[in-house]
Amino acid sequence: MSFMDQAVAARRAAQELATLDRATKDRALHAMADALAAAEAELIAANEADVARAREAGTEESIVDRLKLTPARVAAMVQGLRDLAALPDPVGDVVRGWRLPNGVSVRQVRVPLGVLGIIYEARPNVTADAAGIALKSGNAALLRGSSSALESNRVTVRALRKGLEAAGVTPDAVHLVEGGREVTTEMMTARGYIDVLIPRGGAGLINAVVNGSTVPVIETGTGNCHVFVDAGADQSKALDILLNAKTQRPSVCNAAETLLVHRDIADEFLPRAFEALRGAGVTVHGGDDVRRFSDEVVPATPDEFDGEYLSLDLAAKVVDSIDEAIDHIRAHTTGHSETIVTESRDSIARFTAEIDAAAVLVNASSRFVDGGEFGFGAEIGISTQKLHSRGPMGLPEMTSTKYIIEGSGQTRA
């Protein structure tokens, strides 16, 4: 099927999905889970072929690891679909409602977005996750996975579609979009066919989609997250939070990348911090302001304060004041998650008001900025844009609304 054939089929499917009741969708999710579980051996064999191809092509082991499916990972994909069935259905929720002075009633009701386009990188589990989230929120999904995961994605989508059919739901709810780069361009310009594009992956992918799309995009993910240890910080809290935000899972977007320390406590805090970080295998990068505390601090280039390491590396800097910390974060933030550690009410008030990011944290690890931790139960990504949805996106974020207006013949004067 060509991409445009898939897009037309998805658009038609979306009309059907929009009016499905929750029970039908939940039955379909369990049927998708059953079909995926039944395809486990086939999926693992297909994935072995993908992994072998990636290794032949000289792919880094860290990426091969993301690509790789084990029985445990397949079981997690299956369970993810079942967990979605247990979540509330956002479609049909009345967001608000009121009566006009003339008696006309107005209700704003959640409806699906329509057709979601998801463009993502190596991890084949995203295929099942995204398809399930789309279905539960009443949307059709056009899934554009990485070519490196093609065999795995084909088996997964075939199984999901089989499950949909078994539940009496149109299999055109889910499509795997195949083909060369020109197909990505077709997706990005498929206005009227795709209602929203969500890129999931590295900064390169996200920027390419943001800049090339005429379809509305929800930007996800890059996080140059700062931890500012204020003069008024409880230093043991600061150490715990810094270590957790940096090392609990360094490869993700809500991990800390830059440490800012107020000059008034730098002499005391930085030696402790550097020792603890060294113990956790973290390499600190910085300028003379921090290198004087440790020989092991690697000189940092200025652009290291702009990017994500996504590894056991951390940029560090001493600031003279909360003003300088705020200015630094404003200049370098990607708008994801920014943390202050302080006991000062004034500093908390200023930092939470003046820092503009999806999440601003006070005395807590930025690793909490996550759909699962928030209790959303499912997450399609973390939005770092301000339009539509900001922060972790669960099922309600995959909906739009419509106004249903009922009268008894009223006209406007």
Place this chain on the structure above:
Amino acid sequence: MSFMDQAVAARRAAQELATLDRATKDRALHAMADALAAAEAELIAANEADVARAREAGTEESIVDRLKLTPARVAAMVQGLRDLAALPDPVGDVVRGWRLPNGVSVRQVRVPLGVLGIIYEARPNVTADAAGIALKSGNAALLRGSSSALESNRVTVRALRKGLEAAGVTPDAVHLVEGGREVTTEMMTARGYIDVLIPRGGAGLINAVVNGSTVPVIETGTGNCHVFVDAGADQSKALDILLNAKTQRPSVCNAAETLLVHRDIADEFLPRAFEALRGAGVTVHGGDDVRRFSDEVVPATPDEFDGEYLSLDLAAKVVDSIDEAIDHIRAHTTGHSETIVTESRDSIARFTAEIDAAAVLVNASSRFVDGGEFGFGAEIGISTQKLHSRGPMGLPEMTSTKYIIEGSGQTRA
């Protein structure tokens, strides 16, 4: 000032505006109103120059009329600013909040979007409206008006900036963006400087912005609004609603453009409708299915069912069933406002569930789909897209949110 200088100044101003309290913003709105009122004579003189230039260039009188400012229109602009001061401030509203199991508190709080870019056509009153809405919602505004209204817009923005200064608020909250078409392109690609672009005007302008922007866009306005008179309609309600939706103000996006009538009542309803429409000066366009009811129906080309007349013209068609009506609307809708007139519960249920539009109306005129009628008090436009905001947009729609997460040292396990 070059556009980029304005964009940088607006970005800086947005940081200041984001933390202004309501009292300061309301004081600034009144000061802007005062300054605009004081500039009335200058504004009307400038507008006369714009109008003379437009007439010389052979501009249509209907467009000249939109361009023209009278003392009454200036007074309405002034009052619009004062009315905004009386509306609640959306910034700081807690949308929702909860505690994580470990005691960390999470609040989702409304914050300004940042910098709004508004690209609009001839009407100079939009300049004051948009600046006021932006300020009240804590946003800076880059206003790109039509070159035909340049003199009027210059005087208006100068007055508004003077008002801001008088209230002690940075005048860089409001900028008039001048220059040739290349400046529009600069605006559309000013990612990181403009948070959202809102085009207000005809379909041509909106499509150009949607297709040319890398900045997120909120699509507004075009409305090919249908009125479907079902078999089970109360015909006198249907007549009232049809006439009101078509003729109460034909040039606006929520006016009716297409009439669909169920075959079972066409013989009775269409002759009555055509007579009433003729009496109201409306020209009906259609195929043989409706022309057999009246010699005065003008033959319609197929594409007349896709566009907006924005005049006292109406396309009409007989459909065999509600299914055909829904299919027709799905094929031709712009997703603005779609109306059914019926007393049938079944038809209401199907139409409201299956029609995907910003507003779906039952037994009421589509002219109610309007920020003022909804009680929003101010409207920046009517969104016809599904992302971020759909339908009439008031002050809360000009905001984003951020999560403020407060703990006492918690880390993720």
